[in-house]
Amino acid sequence: MINMExxxxxxxxxxxxxxxxIEDFNPAQKAVIESGYLENNKNCVIAxxxxxxxxxxxxxxxxKSILDGGKAVYAAPLLSIQNxxxxxxxxxxxxxxxxxxHPSSADLSVMVFESFDALTRFSWDALREVDTLIIDEFHMIGEFTR
Structure with a gap:
């Protein structure tokens, strides 16, 4: 059971x-948590x-964002990861x-990069309530095979 203050x-x-x-966090996770990333509401890259x-x-x-009344998007490179x-x-x-x-119908939206890109181009209003964006496998965004 996780128990970090x-x-x-x-x-x-x-x-x-x-x-x-998950019984405990590993040292890398603990370092991120202890950095205050949940409290400071700043942009954060976790590498x-x-x-x-x-x-x-x-x-x-x-x-945290959702429980505070906002919305979040989790963007992934592949449909298999999205599912x-x-x-x-x-x-x-x-x-x-x-x-x-889609953010219009969910607190936590899970979408592939291309869907998120389309959202930013054609449904900007749907993003106004999104406070947190998680990009999984960020290094794959610019890959030629995409």
């Missing part, structure tokens, strides 16, 4: 319920090794957090 109780409750296999828990750090920021994350994040619905593929 820098994490608000409501976020701890959701993370402990939806990710019961730590593969499979070291960046997603849960991003999700905690998204949850996997929608399924994973659906667990948040038991806490009243709507998960979907």
């Amino acid at each position: 820098n994490i608000p109780e409501n976020i701890k409750t959701i993370i402990n319920s939806c990710y019961p296999y 730590i090794p593969t499979a070291s828990g960046k997603t849960v750090l991003g999700i905690m920021a998204a949850l 996997e994350k929608v399924k994973e994040f659906k667990k948040f619905e038991e806490f009243g957090i709507k998960v979907g593929k």
Whole structure:
């Protein structure tokens, strides 16, 4: 069970319920949490090794934003990742957090890069309520094969 004082109780409750296999954070995650990224409401780039828990750090920021009345977008490079994350994040619905593929109908939207790009071009109003943007696999945005 996660128990760090820098994490608000409501976020701890959701993370402990939806990710019961996470018993503690690794040193890299702890360093990010202790930096105050959840409290300072500033832009943040989390660059730590593969499979070291960046997603849960991003999700905690998204949850804070949503629980404070905002919305969040999780952008991924591949449709397979989008589908996997929608399924994973659906667990948040038991806490009243709507998960979907567009900010107009969800608190936490999960979309591929191209959908997010289209949103920024053609549905700017839908982004006005989005407070947190999580970009997974950021290095893939400019890849030629996309």
